[in-house]
Amino acid sequence: MTSGLRVVPVEDLPEVRPGDVLADLLAAACSIETGDVVVVTQKVVSKAEGRLVAVADEAAHRALVEAESVRVLRRRGRLVVSETTHGFVCASAGVDVSNVEHGWAALLPVDPDRSARRIRAGLRARTGVDVAVIVSDTFGRPWRRGVTDVAIGCAGIAAVVDLRGTVDALGRELEVTEVCVVDELAAAAELVMGKSASIAAAIIRGVDPAWLRPSSVNAEVVSHPSEDLYR
Amino acid sequence: MTSGLRVVPVEDLPEVRPGDVLADLLAAACSIETGDVVVVTQKVVSKAEGRLVAVADEAAHRALVEAESVRVLRRRGRLVVSETTHGFVCASAGVDVSNVEHGWAALLPVDPDRSARRIRAGLRARTGVDVAVIVSDTFGRPWRRGVTDVAIGCAGIAAVVDLRGTVDALGRELEVTEVCVVDELAAAAELVMGKSASIAAAIIRGVDPAWLRPSSVNAEVVSHPSEDLYR
Numbered sequence: 001m002t003s004g005l006r007v008v009p010v011e012d013l014p015e016v017r018p019g020d021v022l023a024d025l026l027a028a029a030c031s032i033e034t035g036d037v038v039v040v041t042q043k044v045v046s047k048a049e050g051r052l053v054a055v056a057d058e059a060a061h062r063a064l065v066e067a068e069s070v071r072v073l074r075r076r077g078r079l080v081v082s083e084t085t086h087g088f089v090c091a092s093a094g095v096d097v098s099n100v101e102h103g104w105a106a107l108l109p110v111d112p113d114r115s116a117r118r119i120r121a122g123l124r125a126r127t128g129v130d131v132a133v134i135v136s137d138t139f140g141r142p143w144r145r146g147v148t149d150v151a152i153g154c155a156g157i158a159a160v161v162d163l164r165g166t167v168d169a170l171g172r173e174l175e176v177t178e179v180c181v182v183d184e185l186a187a188a189a190e191l192v193m194g195k196s197a198s199i200a201a202a203i204i205r206g207v208d209p210a211w212l213r214p215s216s217v218n219a220e221v222v223s224h225p226s227e228d229l230y231r
Numbered sequence: 232m233t234s235g236l237r238v239v240p241v242e243d244l245p246e247v248r249p250g251d252v253l254a255d256l257l258a259a260a261c262s263i264e265t266g267d268v269v270v271v272t273q274k275v276v277s278k279a280e281g282r283l284v285a286v287a288d289e290a291a292h293r294a295l296v297e298a299e300s301v302r303v304l305r306r307r308g309r310l311v312v313s314e315t316t317h318g319f320v321c322a323s324a325g326v327d328v329s330n331v332e333h334g335w336a337a338l339l340p341v342d343p344d345r346s347a348r349r350i351r352a353g354l355r356a357r358t359g360v361d362v363a364v365i366v367s368d369t370f371g372r373p374w375r376r377g378v379t380d381v382a383i384g385c386a387g388i389a390a391v392v393d394l395r396g397t398v399d400a401l402g403r404e405l406e407v408t409e410v411c412v413v414d415e416l417a418a419a420a421e422l423v424m425g426k427s428a429s430i431a432a433a434i435i436r437g438v439d440p441a442w443l444r445p446s447s448v449n450a451e452v453v454s455h456p457s458e459d460l461y462r
Contacts, residue, residue: 004239004423004433011234074460081460089374138410142373142461143320144381145454146391146411148418160377179369180377181422187379188419191412191438192235202235207422223376229305229312230373230461 003206009192010201018050023122030203032129035212037204038119039189042137042152043099044200045115046106055105061095064105068093081140084108087222088152090139099198109135112153113216120155132157132212136186142230149190151182151217158182158211159220180221181211234437240423241432249281254353261434263360266443268435269350270420273368273383274330275431276346277337286336292326295336299324312371315339318453319383321370330429340366343384344447351386363388363443367417373461380421382413382448389413389442390451411452412442 012029016022022045026038046052055061062080066072069082073089082093086108094108109115116133123131135153140146151159163177189202243260247253253276257269277283286292293311297303300313304320313324317339325339340346347364354362366384371377382390394408420433 003242004237005419006235006237007419008235076460079460083374087374143314143318143454143459144411144414144452146409146414146452148411148414150375178377179421180375180379183375183377183379184418184422187415188236188238188422190410191415191419194439208425221375221377223374228374229307229310 005188005204005206007188007192008203008205009194009199010203011199013044013200016044016047016200018047018052020048021122022048023119023126026119026201027123027126030201032123032127032131032203033205034130035132035205035207035209036129037132037134037157037185037207038123039134039136039186039202039204040116040119041149041193041200042094042108042112042135043096043106045109045112045119045135045153046096047100049109049115051107051109052100052104053107054103055097056103061097061105064107065092065095068095068107086112086152086218088139090137094137108137108152111218113155113218114153116153116155130156130212132207134182134186134189136189138190149186151180151186151221153217154182154215156212157185157207157215158213159215159217161211181207182215182217182221236419236435236437238419238423239434239436240425240430241434242430244275244431246429247275247278247431249278249283251279252353253279254350254357257350257432258354258357261432263354263358263362263434264436265361266363266436266438266440267360268363268365268388268416268438269354270365270367270417270433270435271347271350272380272424272431273325273339273343273366274327274337276340276343276350276366276384277327278331280340280346282338282340283331283335284338285334286328287334292328292336295338296323296326299326299338317343317383317449319370321368325368325383339368339383342449344386344449345384347384347386361387361443363438365413365417365420367420369421380417382411382417382452385413385446385448387443388416388438388446389444390446390448392442412438413446413448413452
């Protein structure tokens with residue numbers, strides 16, 4: 001068991017408040033090495049960035065979801081699936097009331113790729129170490145029960161790894177080839193977080209160094225309506 | 232870095248042929264411990280189970296995709312997104328020609344949960360070790376570019392972990408609560424496989440022992456049309 005990946009929770013991150021500098025809190029809470037991928041949940045990024053809004057009641061919450069949506073795709077009961085200004089399609093436009101103080105809701109970061117770049121630059125400034133950063137969130141998906149974590153922002157790592165043109169083990173050109181590695185890394189990180197344990201970050205060590213390059217979720221993962229079979 | 236997960240590729244699995252007993256090949260290729268999750272790709276499971284069909288040309292391939300589909304959801308050019316007999320929604324009904332000999336296609340296993348149970352029982356019989364088994368496949372998804380690996384079958388592990396009713400760090404009941412851990416584990420495994428390196432299995436060590444219980448993807452992940460907003 002010497003090769004492969006390690007996925008380790010960051011256990012000692014304190015409760016995050018508006019104005020906190022996440023890179024400082026992360027640098028104090030864990031030890032990072034060059035090439036690590038640091039996955040941070042949207043919730044603490046939104047808190048640090050002050051993306052908290054008072055919601056007096058369910059009507060206020062509903063209005064907030066509408067305001068954060070550019071288009072509603074599906075409704076059923078209290079569930080609203082909509083497209084956010086970022087182009088994400090998710091429940092409640094990412095407006096979230098869990099792990100937030102009662103009477104408040106957390107909105108998605110304005111630009112989660114920029115959030116990831118800022119955390120990455122802060123960690124480099126404080127530690128001298130070059131890591132990749134992923135901001136993750138928990139999304140449902142069509143046709144399959146259960147939620148999984150995906151990447152809503154990234155920095156210093158390819159969002160999608162294009163294997164097009166490479167050949168498989170039998171020497172044939174591969175057909176399905178663009179792997180969304182940042183979503184897979186976000187999913188792997190979620191496995192060590194635990195929804196109720198208040199672990200909001202994880203470190204993944206051992207990713208392919210070839211993946212470490214400038215990239216963004218917005219440019220590489222969010223699909224354009226013109227190419228999207230589902231909008 | 233002592234807690235958390237390790238994700239390790241199984242490097243020494245030989246080329247799999249119809250009639251091979253996967254549990255034998257896996258037991259010879261890697262060392263497993265109680266509580267490990269063994270993730271095996273659909274491709275080798277389909278090969279071992281003889282789910283290979285000759286496809287003379289593109290018309291034959293198209294006919295095969297139709298035959299494997301109960302319903303076509305979307306078409307664009309050569310891309311067909313359809314629902315399989317299992318209830319999976321994926322490209323080409325899971326019919327796959329990569330990493331298969333030229334002129335042949337691999338179909339999905341008839342019952343991937345049963346495939347996982349068989350591998351699990353075989354590993355226990357040969358090694359005395361209780362592991363969980365996930366059969367994974369590579370699916371696209373709406374609204375996001377790139378493919379990720381998901382679970383199409385499982386044994387000995389909860390497909391979905393229900394955190395409903397548990398409380399978050401601030402003592403409030405959680406809202407989004409059913410996490411599809413088998414999809415997240417399949418995604419984590421894909422990260423060490425590499426499409427062209429012909430690595431078809433991985434071992435994940437360190438998962439929460441509370442997740443290790445009888446389950447199936449069919450019962451817990453495949454959503455019923457009645458509850459599905461997207462069919």
